[in-house]
Amino acid sequence: MVTNPDELYRIDREVVWHAFSQMADYDGLIVESADGCWLTDIHGNRYLDGVSSLWCNVHGHRHPTIDAAIIEQLRRVAHVTSLGMSNPTTIELAQRIVDLAPEGLDHVFFSSDGASAVEVAMKMAFQYWKQIDAPEPNRNTFLAVGNAYHGDTIGTVSVGGISQFHSLFQPLLFSVLRGPCPDTYRHESSTETIPDDCHCARNCDCLAKSTGCRLAKHYLDQYRRILEQHHSSIVAIIVEPLVQGAAGMVMHPPGFLRGLKELSTEFNTLLIADEVAVGMGRTGKLFACEHEDVSPDFLALGKGLTGGYLPMSATLTTNKVWNAFLGDYAQSRSFSHGHTYGGNPLAAAAAIATLNVFEADETLKKLESKERHLSLLLEPLRAHPHVGDIRQKSLMAAIELVSDKRNKTGFPWAQRRGKAVCEVAKRHNVWLRPVGNTVVIMPPLSINNDELTQIVNAIKAGIDETLGAQP
Numbered sequence: 001m002v003t004n005p006d007e008l009y010r011i012d013r014e015v016v017w018h019a020f021s022q023m024a025d026y027d028g029l030i031v032e033s034a035d036g037c038w039l040t041d042i043h044g045n046r047y048l049d050g051v052s053s054l055w056c057n058v059h060g061h062r063h064p065t066i067d068a069a070i071i072e073q074l075r076r077v078a079h080v081t082s083l084g085m086s087n088p089t090t091i092e093l094a095q096r097i098v099d100l101a102p103e104g105l106d107h108v109f110f111s112s113d114g115a116s117a118v119e120v121a122m123k124m125a126f127q128y129w130k131q132i133d134a135p136e137p138n139r140n141t142f143l144a145v146g147n148a149y150h151g152d153t154i155g156t157v158s159v160g161g162i163s164q165f166h167s168l169f170q171p172l173l174f175s176v177l178r179g180p181c182p183d184t185y186r187h188e189s190s191t192e193t194i195p196d197d198c199h200c201a202r203n204c205d206c207l208a209k210s211t212g213c214r215l216a217k218h219y220l221d222q223y224r225r226i227l228e229q230h231h232s233s234i235v236a237i238i239v240e241p242l243v244q245g246a247a248g249m250v251m252h253p254p255g256f257l258r259g260l261k262e263l264s265t266e267f268n269t270l271l272i273a274d275e276v277a278v279g280m281g282r283t284g285k286l287f288a289c290e291h292e293d294v295s296p297d298f299l300a301l302g303k304g305l306t307g308g309y310l311p312m313s314a315t316l317t318t319n320k321v322w323n324a325f326l327g328d329y330a331q332s333r334s335f336s337h338g339h340t341y342g343g344n345p346l347a348a349a350a351a352i353a354t355l356n357v358f359e360a361d362e363t364l365k366k367l368e369s370k371e372r373h374l375s376l377l378l379e380p381l382r383a384h385p386h387v388g389d390i391r392q393k394s395l396m397a398a399i400e401l402v403s404d405k406r407n408k409t410g411f412p413w414a415q416r417r418g419k420a421v422c423e424v425a426k427r428h429n430v431w432l433r434p435v436g437n438t439v440v441i442m443p444p445l446s447i448n449n450d451e452l453t454q455i456v457n458a459i460k461a462g463i464d465e466t467l468g469a470q471p
């Protein structure tokens with residue numbers, strides 16, 4: 001075993017190819033162990049895990065309940081394929097998810113990562129239209145959202161819309177229809193469309209107080225126009241509900257998801273909700289779709305499904321879709337797709353334990369006061385001349401750094417302003433990973449208020465040091 005720190009750093013830099021990283025100047029943290037919200041590196045330095053090990057750790061690292069569940073499962077069997085076989089743990093998990101999910105999502109297909117869960121939904125939806133009683137063979141495209149991110153496989157990159165990640169691969173991708181990004185900060189709507197009393201542009205819950213958000217309507221009208229023209233060729237509409245994480249924690253206006261669901265019903269297409277990032281409690285409810293009382297045709301889960309312990313993802317769907325795949329063997333209607341580790345029992349044990357901890361610890365109930373605490377901490381940062389926007393949904397939050405606040409002009413991405421802030425935060429023992437010039441806060445849901453304070457103080461120190469202290 002290599003224990004010499006210099007040698008570990010060398011191998012990590014020269015042999016391991018890190019995701020979304022420029023290996024020419026790679027200089028990452030090497031984590032030796034972790035406990036709760038804290039990571040310990042190979043030198044014994046401790047860092048608060050401000051981004052949940054990339055948005056997936058839910059109840060903290062080394063949670064005794066999840067640790068014990070995995071160990072207990074190890075005593076029985078580590079892996080059973082889902083091709084023609086099963087095991088009690090995965091079966092139990094499937095039923096638990098179905099019982100908790102929005103109504104009508106009665107079937108679960110397991111994969112190993114978020115992109116696969118989304119791609120499964122896309123392929124199932126595609127195959128559905130070919131196999132229904134009155135097949136619609138011309139349904140060959142998807143309606144995706146501007147600046148979407150759904151993963152890094154060719155299928156999910158095709159529905160993705162972040163040019164910095166996706167444009168290079170254009171020749172390999174299939175074409176899709178794309179609506180606007182329903183952005184509450186950089187919305188394209190004219191000021192006449194957004195009246196002063198419309199709070200949605202400030203991302204409050206005005207949907208609950210009025211019949212609908214004008215900003216949501218502004219965007220939905222554009223989706224309606226696309227659907228009017230192309231509905232008969234659309235396999236499904238695909239959306240990240242409420243928050244587009246990789247786009248920089250872009251928050252949708254309230255009512256947008258609900259409106260998209262209504263449009264998908266009106267124009268007889270399907271809705272894929274990609275909850276890989278926002279599912280598993282991140283938005284304050286177990287599933288983000290619950291906020292707008294939406295039951296999609298497909299729900300993709302990943303990341304926090306196993307509490308951030310093991311790779312597992314799931315695609316949930318309805319009886320309507322399931323039934324289109326039933327038939328005689330010779331009809332060849334089964335879903336020809338699978339992953340070797342899909343439904344892995346160790347991961348399933350971690351996922352069941354994760355759901356158990358949600359119940360035992362009343363995780364979602366406790367989030368409300370943490371959300372308020374975080375929002376009070378973030379409020380003073382708004383005044384900084386280079387903080388363009390602060391966005392928050394439960395414990396998902398983002399601080400967007402801009403060069404010109406009035407015009408909302410961002411810093412050139414190559415200046416890596418977000419990274420510079422996070423490097424200072426690291427010196428204050430807080431581990432963060434930005435999305436471009438947006439500093440993201442997405443800690444384990446088990447974090448306490450003192451730890452939240454430490455994260456925001458570290459970010460403030462980073463902003464003051466790299467962009468000048470607030471006058």
Ligand SMILES: Cc1ncc(COP(=O)(O)O)c(C=O)c1O
Nearest residue numbers: 113114115149150151245276277
């Ligand atoms: C909304 C969304 N979908 C899909 C994915 C892809 O998940 P994975 O990295 O597990 O493939 C991500 C990852 O960040 C995501 O944020």
